[in-house]
Amino acid sequence: MTAHSDANTLIVGAQGRSTAVTLTGDSLLVQRNADKRWPRVESNAYHVLWAELKGGLFNLSFLARRSAESPLALVHVSGNVRIDALERTASFATRLMDKAYAGLKRHKKLKVLVNPKSGPGNGIAHYNERIEPVFHAARCIVDSTFTSYGGHAQELMRELDLDQYDAIVVVSGDGSIHEVINGFAEHRDPEQAFRIPIAPVPSGSGNGLSLNILGVQDGYDVYAGALNAIKGRPMHIDLMSVTQNGQRSFSFMSQTVGLFADLDLGTEWMRCLGSQRFVLGYIFGILRKTRCPVQLSLKVVESDKRKMAQDLNTYRASAKAQYAQHSPISPSAQAPTPWTATSGYASTIGGTTVNSTTPLEPKRPSPVSELDADGWVTFTKPLSYVYAGKGPYVSKDLMQFPVSIPDDGLIDVVAQELTTRKAMIDAMEGSEHGDQYWMDTQHYFRAAAYRIEPYKASGCFSVDGEGYPFASFEVECHRGMATVLSPYGYYQAEFYLPEDAPRK
Numbered sequence: 356m357t358a359h360s361d362a363n364t365l366i367v368g369a370q371g372r373s374t375a376v377t378l379t380g381d382s383l384l385v386q387r388n389a390d391k392r393w394p395r396v397e398s399n400a401y402h403v404l405w406a407e408l409k410g411g412l413f414n415l416s417f418l419a420r421r422s423a424e425s426p427l428a429l430v431h432v433s434g435n436v437r438i439d440a441l442e443r444t445a446s447f448a449t450r451l452m453d454k455a456y457a458g459l460k461r462h463k464k465l466k467v468l469v470n471p472k473s474g475p476g477n478g479i480a481h482y483n484e485r486i487e488p489v490f491h492a493a494r495c496i497v498d499s500t501f502t503s504y505g506g507h508a509q510e511l512m513r514e515l516d517l518d519q520y521d522a523i524v525v526v527s528g529d530g531s532i533h534e535v536i537n538g539f540a541e542h543r544d545p546e547q548a549f550r551i552p553i554a555p556v557p558s559g560s561g562n563g564l565s566l567n568i569l570g571v572q573d574g575y576d577v578y579a580g581a582l583n584a585i586k587g588r589p590m591h592i593d594l595m596s597v598t599q600n601g602q603r604s605f606s607f608m609s610q611t612v613g614l615f616a617d618l619d620l621g622t623e624w625m626r627c628l629g630s631q632r633f634v635l636g637y638i639f640g641i642l643r644k645t646r647c648p649v650q651l652s653l654k655v656v657e658s659d660k661r662k663m664a665q666d667l668n669t670y671r672a673s674a675k676a677q678y679a680q681h682s683p684i685s686p687s688a689q690a691p692t693p694w695t696a697t698s699g700y701a702s703t704i705g706g707t708t709v710n711s712t713t714p715l716e717p718k719r720p721s722p723v724s725e726l727d728a729d730g731w732v733t734f735t736k737p738l739s740y741v742y743a744g745k746g747p748y749v750s751k752d753l754m755q756f757p758v759s760i761p762d763d764g765l766i767d768v769v770a771q772e773l774t775t776r777k778a779m780i781d782a783m784e785g786s787e788h789g790d791q792y793w794m795d796t797q798h799y800f801r802a803a804a805y806r807i808e809p810y811k812a813s814g815c816f817s818v819d820g821e822g823y824p825f826a827s828f829e830v831e832c833h834r835g836m837a838t839v840l841s842p843y844g845y846y847q848a849e850f851y852l853p854e855d856a857p858r859k
């Protein structure tokens with residue numbers, strides 16, 4: 356063992372089997388000379404779940420990676436402390452805990468919902484074997500429910516006792532998150548319910564929210580999701596309300612008709628394949644090359660792709676700075692081009708800046724009609740699909756909304772023109788990085804609202820991956836309405852202007 360006993364290092368355990376724990380700034384190094392498989396474990400204070408001296412025994416639990424690309428693993432260290440080292444050990448544990456929970460609550464009260472049927476059906480095993488041990492190590496107070504049927508999570512959230520919990524942890528895919536927000540919306544005090552943060556722990560097929568919050572490396576890692584439930588800070592996100600046949604429901608991630616709805620809802624029988632089912636469904640859909648039988652109308656706020664990418668980077672820089680100071684992310688402070696119902700809107704369509712009172716003068720042939728008296732335009736080209744939502748990833752293979760901002764009060768609406776099979780196959784290349792965003796046939800709008808009117812009776816309509824009737828609907832955005840926990844304070848997805856992109 357190379358560690359020596361200085362102010363930053365604690366040595367515990369019997370000689371020959373001792374463990375040295377070194378805390379330098381926020382970095383944690385654990386050296387275990389008796390552990391031949393993983394003798395040197397590097398981590399940091401954020402990943403520390405608990406450290407304490409109890410009955411002459413030092414205990415430390417934390418998450419760590421074997422290498423930069425590895426998933427997280429749960430590590431427990433414990434060792435006897437000599438009587439003459441008790442005081443020093445106690446103060447080391449206190450210092451480590453103060454760093455580990457700087458600005459954060461300890462002993463969080465968590466309501467955990469586990470969907471046993473999500474994705475390949477691993478929810479219960481994930482929970483028992485990996486997630487619950489993390490909450491136990493962090494001394495959280497946990498109240499867990501394994502959902503028994505579709506709609507169960509929504510019922511529970513509708514009746515939730517709001518004073519009882521610090522966060523709602525959802526061990527599932529996006530369908531159960533959809534239920535949680537709709538349960539909150541039906542609560543007798545919805546405003547208060549939506550202030551309780553939601554922490555997704557991925558065990559579904561798409562896990563879009565988890566990917567957006569934790570990033571691609573950690574978005575499928577249940578340890579990272581569990582840690583975020585303990586250590587993440589509240590981040591406000593917009594919700595979208597979908598009104599159809601006089602009924603309103605809420606969506607946190609996406610609404611889609613055409614190719615992507617067909618592949619999402621039409622591949623339920625391939626659930627055991629995890630996210631691979633979406634890739635197969637996409638290929639089947641391209642081969643069929645069906646026109647999406649709807650009319651799309653929008654209240655456009657922005658459609659200049661370069662400007663939207665620049666806005667994203669401005670937003671991220673500001674969110675990073677704000678989060679670094681441990682301040683909660685405020686919905687009003689950072690979003691560019693805020694839209695309010697009373698101010699009208701400024702927008703760029705086809706590269707020309709317009710506002711709600713000036714007629715459109717596009718430089719390129721515009722893909723939309725002229726503004727009507729109420730500020731709506733209609734998309735005029737034949738469609739392959741419409742995909743609208745918030746948050747860059749809808750699954751690990753598809754960054755559908757690369758420039759999305761969590762709380763700008765605007766919906767990102769993608770209208771994909773019907774184009775050649777080759778172009779659609781080519782669009783798969785780099786779609787995990789959002790490269791399809793730059794396709795000329797992919798029209799991308801930031802909209803305050805949009806409307807879909809089918810002109811055929813049959814088709815698929817998916818909201819957050821759940822099937823809805825194929826009938827007219829309208830979507831509005833509700834700024835910063837829900838709260839999630841986040842380790843970063845912004846969607847964890849990199850997206851660049853083509854000239855700024857790092858070489859792959």
Ligand SMILES: Nc1ncnc2c1ncn2[C@@H]1O[C@H](COP(=O)(O)OP(=O)(O)OP(=O)(O)O)[C@@H](O)[C@H]1O
Pocket residue numbers: 470471472473474475502503504505506507527528529530531532534558559560561562563819820821
């Ligand atoms: N015990 C249960 N039996 C059957 N269905 C359930 C049960 N518990 C929850 N559900 C339903 O399972 C549906 C799918 O769950 P979920 O979205 O979590 O997984 P997924 O579809 O695999 O993931 P993703 O949405 O990320 O692709 C939800 O709509 C939920 O209503």
